[in-house]
């Protein structure tokens with residue numbers, strides 16, 4: 676259970692978004708059905724950016740059977756008990772880059788542009804810093820402009836662009852952007868971002 680981990684003991688946490696608030700907490704075993712529903716509801720174009728084919732039930736069985744917050748931390752945003760956003764801190768130790776954490780974020784279509792993505796990214800960063808990671812990486816495609824803007828606002832920059840590296844569900848090739856951010860810079864940028872949003876969502 677996540678509450679036994681001091682770094683996660685403050686969850687669940689209520690966070691304001693534009694015109695409402697969400698509850699953020701780590702994914703746990705009891706969320707199986709809700710999580711499946713969330714991923715099933717994503718538009719086809721958003722599913723493309725996930726590493727796994729979430730139309731396959733065995734993907735969820737695998738995720739839940741290997742739930743280990745010290746390696747991969749899945750955080751979720753709930754609105755009225757329904758999952759509306761999911762983020763992953765992938766900090767699985769790799770021998771040649773143990774200091775690098777990868778983050779992924781996806782938000783349901785109905786809740787986009789209400790700050791849910793930024794809220795989840797902020798929580799994931801908090802955890803990455805708490806775990807001692809020195810660098811964050813996010814992978815997006817050239818056509819994922821909202822994702823690129825979100826990460827850029829947080830201080831990420833495109834460090835590499837791999838030409839024609841990914842294919843979308845229709846077989847069209849796109850460039851893969853490897854965006855990175857030194858973690859110590861993140862909180863400065865976040866402060867500025869929250870100041871921009873505060874008149875609408877009441878962040879301080």
Ligand SMILES: CC(C)(COP(=O)(O)OP(=O)(O)OC[C@H]1O[C@@H](n2cnc3c(N)ncnc32)[C@H](O)[C@@H]1OP(=O)(O)O)[C@@H](O)C(=O)NCCC(=O)NCCS
Nearest residue numbers: 693779780781782787788789790791792793821822824875
């Ligand atoms: C990228 C993604 C996670 C962003 O989620 P989101 O919840 O829409 O993100 P936010 O609401 O924090 O920010 C989106 C926009 O809303 C605006 N916004 C959010 N809250 C606001 C507020 N209170 N007042 C004014 N504007 C606000 C932001 O400025 C931003 O504007 P921009 O796109 O013009 O730059 C989402 O688009 C998504 O799921 N995409 C598909 C998956 C993906 O690409 N993931 C990234 C790769 S891992």
